[in-house]
Amino acid sequence: xxxxxxxxxxxxxxxxxxxxxxxxxxxxxxxxxxxxxxxxxxxxxxxxxxxxxxxxxxxxxxxxxxxxxxxxxxxxxxxxxxxxxxxxxxxxxxxxxxxxxxxxxxxxxxxxxxxxxxxxxxxxxxxxxxxxxxxxxxxxxxxxxxxxxxxxxxxxxxxxxxxxxxxxxxxxxxxxxxxxxxxxxxxxxxxxxxxxxxxxxxxxxxxxxxxxxxxxxxxxxxxxxxxxxxxxxxxxxxxxxxxxxxxxxxxxxxxxxxxxxxxxxxxxxxxxxxxxxxxxxxxxxxxxxxxxxxxxxxxxxxxxxxxxxxxxxxxxxxxxxxxxxxxxxxxxxxxxxxxxxxxxxxxxxxxxxxxxxxxxxxxxxxxxxxxxxxxxxxxxxxxxxxxxxxxxxxxxxxxxxxxxxxxxxxxxxxxxxxxxxxxxxxxxxxxxxxxxxxxxxxxxxxxxxxxxxxxxxxx
Numbered sequence: 001x002x003x004x005x006x007x008x009x010x011x012x013x014x015x016x017x018x019x020x021x022x023x024x025x026x027x028x029x030x031x032x033x034x035x036x037x038x039x040x041x042x043x044x045x046x047x048x049x050x051x052x053x054x055x056x057x058x059x060x061x062x063x064x065x066x067x068x069x070x071x072x073x074x075x076x077x078x079x080x081x082x083x084x085x086x087x088x089x090x091x092x093x094x095x096x097x098x099x100x101x102x103x104x105x106x107x108x109x110x111x112x113x114x115x116x117x118x119x120x121x122x123x124x125x126x127x128x129x130x131x132x133x134x135x136x137x138x139x140x141x142x143x144x145x146x147x148x149x150x151x152x153x154x155x156x157x158x159x160x161x162x163x164x165x166x167x168x169x170x171x172x173x174x175x176x177x178x179x180x181x182x183x184x185x186x187x188x189x190x191x192x193x194x195x196x197x198x199x200x201x202x203x204x205x206x207x208x209x210x211x212x213x214x215x216x217x218x219x220x221x222x223x224x225x226x227x228x229x230x231x232x233x234x235x236x237x238x239x240x241x242x243x244x245x246x247x248x249x250x251x252x253x254x255x256x257x258x259x260x261x262x263x264x265x266x267x268x269x270x271x272x273x274x275x276x277x278x279x280x281x282x283x284x285x286x287x288x289x290x291x292x293x294x295x296x297x298x299x300x301x302x303x304x305x306x307x308x309x310x311x312x313x314x315x316x317x318x319x320x321x322x323x324x325x326x327x328x329x330x331x332x333x334x335x336x337x338x339x340x341x342x343x344x345x346x347x348x349x350x351x352x353x354x355x356x357x358x359x360x361x362x363x364x365x366x367x368x369x370x371x372x373x374x375x376x377x378x379x380x381x382x383x384x385x386x387x388x389x390x391x392x393x394x395x396x397x398x399x400x401x402x403x404x405x406x407x408x409x410x411x412x413x414x415x416x417x418x419x420x421x422x423x424x425x426x427x428x429x430x431x432x433x434x435x436x437x438x439x440x441x442x443x444x445x446x447x448x449x450x451x452x453x454x455x456x457x458x459x
Contacts, residue, residue, distance in 0.1 A: 006032055007111035007119075008103045010096055011458035017091035022100050023458060024085040025078070025116060028107050033085035035106035036060055036099070037070050045085060050074035058089065060102035066095050080116050081123030114455025118448070121440060128440030128451070129158045132394055135455050141221065143268035148215065148391055156390050157397075158439050160208070164201055168432045171197060175421050175428075191415050194424070202408050205435075208392055209401040215393035217302055221263060221270030222379060225297045227325070228307035229317050230277075233335040236362035237307060238262065238275035267376040274301070295324075303378065304330040305371075308348060310359075311339040322352045331374055334359040337366060396447075400437045407431035 006026030012019070024032055030046040037045065039056030048054065052072050058065045071086040078084040089099055104110060112118075114135070121131045133152035140146040151157075171194055178185040217223075226234045242262045260275040276294035298304055304325050308318065332352065334345055338361040345357050358374055360367045392398050407430040414423050436442040 006108045007115055008032070008100060008108035009111040009116070009458040010100055011086070011116075012091070012096075014093055014096070016093060019088050020091040020096040021458075022087040022089070022096065022103060023111075023116065024087070024103055024108055025080045025082045025111075025119065026108070027083060029083040029085045030072070032103060032106045032108050033070060033072075033087075036065075036102045037068070037087075045070065045072055048072050050077055058087065058099050058102065060098070060105070065098050065102060066090055068099075076123065076125070079125065080119040081125045082119060111457065112452075113457055114452030114459060117455060117459055118452040121448070126153075127155075127158050128443060128448070129161070129394075129397070129438050130155060131440075132396075132451060134459065136393060138456065138459065141263060141265070141270050145270065145393075148393060151390070152393075157392075160204075160390055161435050161438050164204060165432055165435050167197060167201055168428055168435075172425050172428050172432065175425050179422060187421055190421075195412070195415065198408050198411060202405060205401050205405050205408070208390065209398055209405065211391040212393070212395075212398040215391035221272040222302045222375075223274065223300065224271045224303045224305060224375070225274045225276060225294075225301040226305045226307060227276060227294065227298055227321060228333075229309065229315075229321075232307040232309040233333075233362040234275055234307050237305070237333065237335070237360075238273060240362055240365055240368055241271075241273045266372050269376055269379045271303075271375065298324070298328075302329065303375065304328055305333050306330055307333045307335050307362075308343065309336055310334050310341045310343050311336045313342055314347060314351070319351060322348075326352065329378065330355065331371070331378075332357045333362075333371060335362055337361045338364050396451075397438050400434050403434035404431040407434060 004027060006024065006028040008022060008024040011021040011023040033045045036058050037043070037054075037056050038059045039054060043054050043056065045054075050073055054070050054072070056068065056070065058068050066089045068087050068089040071088065073079075073084040073086075075082045075084075087099060087103075089095060117126075117131050117134050120126050121128055130153050133149045136149035137146060137153060140149055174185070175187065175190070178187045178190070226237055228234050238260060241264050262273045262275075264271050264273055274297050276297055306321060306325055308314075332348055332355050334343075334348065334357050337359045345359065348357055349355065356374060358367070358371045360371055362368070392401065407427045410427040410430075411424050414427065433442045437447070440448070
């Protein structure tokens with residue numbers, strides 16, 4: 001399947017820079033390029049070799065717009081699988097727009113968001129999972145997210161899905177062949193063989209499905225909620241992480257009434273830091289809403305930093321919070337070490353045995369690096385996430401895996417109830433189709449369009 005229109009867009013950021021790139025793709029890309037490109041050697045872009053670059057000028061209606069280098073790529077050896085011309089010009093916003101206008105006036109139309117990558121998918125240059133990895137790479141906020149996306153772009157996930165689908169298709173083919181030719185192909189005892197095979201495939205599918213939570217952390221960052229009583233130093237700690245005064249810090253208890261968040265990076269790991277209202281019993285209606293929001297954020301957290309004010313005695317609020325976080329990934333931040341302590345670390349350990357306790361002074365930034373190292377260490381050791389496997393980062397993929405899992409379990413149910421082999425193939429075919437939607441086989445046009453609408457212009 002190939003789109004016939006020739007499309008064009010600015011492929012680089014629309015801001016002043018060293019260079020800008022205008023990408024043109026489609027059957028008429030070379031003739032469109034020839035309409036605006038002039039060189040002293042009278043180069044005809046339709047006759048030059050693929051993967052060749054040519055220096056000249058961009059001319060429109062007799063006016064020289066800029067000097068440029070034009071790169072020529074011939075189908076199918078280009079990003080889109082189509083004839084492609086890329087014009088590299090000086091990176092001014094005005095000149096870049098003028099060159100795009102010239103290209104559009106010469107027979108191209110403006111590309112829709114993601115249309116270059118969509119054409120790469122439609123022309124078989126990449127499957128749908130690999131295409132989705134392109135936008136993940138562009139939007140990656142951490143080194144771990146980038147690596148996961150590059151792995152998906154390189155086909156790791158697609159290869160796994162195809163391998164599972166081959167096993168399912170082999171089973172479908174065998175059953176249907178046996179039903180068509182029972183004299184030569186027997187299904188006696190095949191239910192046991194199929195059960196063993198599907199059990200293994202189900203384990204692989206379930207493992208991929210379970211990895212979605214880990215993949216979400218990779219792409220969005222470790223959701224880290226700063227929790228504690230009023231005036232424990234939560235906002236000061238948030239400002240340390242942010243590197244600026246994001247949260248208001250005062251001596252008045254209960255200053256923070258709502259949730260604040262900030263994306264930070266520690267050793268290549270993304271953390272979404274969330275500052276919350278102080279946890280305490282209160283009659284103030286607004287503060288009470290803030291406390292409820294704090295607890296809700298903590299429920300959804302991947303990691304909790306519980307800030308304890310070492311200069312004030314522990315009370316019932318501390319005990320409630322320690323009990324609340326007892327089954328969650330957490331670090332107890334023993335704060336205000338610059339002041340005379342009233343609470344000892346041993347007192348906290350007695351209430352919360354085995355907890356990680358890091359002493360710091362948020363106000364003076366003392367031992368702050370120790371806290372960050374501890375957070376990164378948790379991540380790298382896999383106590384929050386394991387990063388040595390194929391991970392699902394896309395909700396659409398997770399839902400497709402869940403559908404496939406449901407269909408395979410339906411086969412087990414049919415076997416247990418003694419239904420015929422022809423019913424097994426129906427559910428196996430459903431599982432095969434569900435997995436196919438991940439890589440773009442048997443996927444609706446509407447789904448494809450929604451995926452590529454998320455892309456930026458020029459990609």
